[in-house]
Amino acid sequence: MHEHLVRQVAAFVPPERPVIFLGDGEFNGTDLLALVQRLGWSFVCRISKNTLVCEQGKSFPLSELPIEPGDTVEMADVLFTGQGFGPVLVIALWNPRYDSPLYLVSNLELLEEACFFYRKRFSIETFFSDQKSRGFYVCHSHLSDPMRLQRLLLATCLAYLWMVCLGARVVRRGWLLGASWPPL
Numbered sequence: 001m002h003e004h005l006v007r008q009v010a011a012f013v014p015p016e017r018p019v020i021f022l023g024d025g026e027f028n029g030t031d032l033l034a035l036v037q038r039l040g041w042s043f044v045c046r047i048s049k050n051t052l053v054c055e056q057g058k059s060f061p062l063s064e065l066p067i068e069p070g071d072t073v074e075m076a077d078v079l080f081t082g083q084g085f086g087p088v089l090v091i092a093l094w095n096p097r098y099d100s101p102l103y104l105v106s107n108l109e110l111l112e113e114a115c116f117f118y119r120k121r122f123s124i125e126t127f128f129s130d131q132k133s134r135g136f137y138v139c140h141s142h143l144s145d146p147m148r149l150q151r152l153l154l155a156t157c158l159a160y161l162w163m164v165c166l167g168a169r170v171v172r173r174g175w176l177l178g179a180s181w182p183p184l
Helices: 002-010 030-038 111-132 146-173
Strands: 020-023 042-047 052-055 058-061 072-080 085-093 102-106
Touching: 002 030, 020 111, 030 042, 030 085, 042 111, 085 111, 102 111, 111 146
Parallel strands: 020 042
Antiparallel strands: 042 102, 052 058, 052 072, 072 085, 085 102
16 A cells, blocks of 8 residues: 555656655564665655564574663664665664664665754654544544545645644744734
């Protein structure tokens, strides 16, 4: 299903346009990443600690990496999963504020570049949670027909944009809580 969606999106993206595909754990399948790569796109996706990597002929799960809070481990030109997808860049980084490390796979060459782009994923997380469980509850729609779901998503995306624009207007005009209402 993800591959079908990527193909649909790719039809609208000019071939010369650089694309960085960012994904959480459900977007890291080797077939999907191979498609993204064939399209000429870059990717940075989260992977789980039990993902196998093969480095210099030795396969092991990422959970066996010696990493502690504050550490970053970079493995360039390794093969990813039991299918041996790659070569790819695999990154393990552990922010001390969190209980466990974050594992990433990328076709970018530089650790810093991959981390820079993956951080951008968090700026859109509020949109996804608002769509799913904090606002529009699209996940409760029980729609299975793709066209109906597409229409619902279009409507909720437009509503989301409208709310963001209204919020920006409120902030710009100083109409925040605590101010006199209605503004004169």
